[in-house]
Amino acid sequence: MDPILYVHDLTGGYSPKRPVLHRISFHVKAGEMVGLIGLNGAGKSTTIKHILGLMKPQSGEVKVGGVELEEDTEKYRSSFAYVPETPVLFDELTVEEHLRLTGMAYNVTDNADGERGEALLEQFQMTPKRRAFASHLSKGMKQKVMIMNALLAEPPLYIIDEPFLGLDPLGIRSLLDRLVEVKRKGAAILMSSHILSTVEAYCDRFIVMHHGKIVAQGTLDEVRRAAGMEQRGGTLEEAFYRLVAGGNA
Numbered sequence: 001m002d003p004i005l006y007v008h009d010l011t012g013g014y015s016p017k018r019p020v021l022h023r024i025s026f027h028v029k030a031g032e033m034v035g036l037i038g039l040n041g042a043g044k045s046t047t048i049k050h051i052l053g054l055m056k057p058q059s060g061e062v063k064v065g066g067v068e069l070e071e072d073t074e075k076y077r078s079s080f081a082y083v084p085e086t087p088v089l090f091d092e093l094t095v096e097e098h099l100r101l102t103g104m105a106y107n108v109t110d111n112a113d114g115e116r117g118e119a120l121l122e123q124f125q126m127t128p129k130r131r132a133f134a135s136h137l138s139k140g141m142k143q144k145v146m147i148m149n150a151l152l153a154e155p156p157l158y159i160i161d162e163p164f165l166g167l168d169p170l171g172i173r174s175l176l177d178r179l180v181e182v183k184r185k186g187a188a189i190l191m192s193s194h195i196l197s198t199v200e201a202y203c204d205r206f207i208v209m210h211h212g213k214i215v216a217q218g219t220l221d222e223v224r225r226a227a228g229m230e231q232r233g234g235t236l237e238e239a240f241y242r243l244v245a246g247g248n249a
């Protein structure tokens with residue numbers, strides 16, 4: 001089966017003279033959660049911007065749902081939902097208006113007025129805030145609205161950038177529970193995060209970026225092996241330190 005997200009030999013960045021990403025290749029299949037990890041400035045957000053179509057590859061290709069952006073823009077764009085690190089909402093719309101808008105954009109019939117929206121409001125403890133304007137929400141609540149929008153759309157691919165920072169422990173649990181559920185139903189998830197213990201616990205595979213290159217990818221065993229740790233067990237965090245700092249964790 002073709003992967004939902006396919007990145008092949010991608011070189012890209014903000015200026016053609018100085019690429020930030022150097023020939024990176026990876027994929028995410030249906031029913032898989034993949035963790036994208038790396039130090040500050042490693043290239044995670046730049047990779048995500050290329051996947052979103054906000055930046056054009058200098059060389060290589062990015063396919064979502066089997067197509068490149070230029071090939072079929074509508075199919076490409078409707079195949080994923082993106083949860084950014086910093087929430088972007090319309091200040092003058094309420095929580096449920098955001099859900100309704102997403103429902104319309106993604107042709108979800110059962111939206112904020114329906115079961116799916118209700119369940120999300122409930123699960124993310126946002127029912128009391130359903131009629132609150134976005135500008136009146138706390139940082140974590142705004143993040144929850146972004147997450148609920150993504151989940152409402154039920155796309156084949158979720159791209160999630162550092163989702164845990166603004167969320168309270170209950171919100172984190174709700175998000176992780178829902179991600180496990182959508183993954184079980186066949187969604188592909190690419191999640192970037194610095195919280196390596198959570199990434200280790202929930203992701204099936206890992207992509208370790210360093211200075212714009214992929215220095216290891218695969219299952220925990222494969223990443224450990226790349227870090228020279230095959231003789232003994234060890235956490236993702238230990239393997240990560242060895243890979244990016246050459247340390248002896």
Ligand SMILES: Nc1ncnc2c1ncn2[C@@H]1O[C@H](COP(=O)(O)OP(=O)(O)OP(=O)(O)O)[C@@H](O)[C@H]1O
Nearest residue numbers: 014015020038039040041042043044045046047209
């Ligand atoms: N708008 C920009 N213009 C020019 N260079 C940029 C821009 N944004 C990021 N960079 C550079 O690209 C490189 C990769 O940055 P990127 O934001 O992809 O890192 P990251 O892995 O997402 O880091 P973090 O964990 O801090 O979010 C860095 O050297 C950074 O300085």
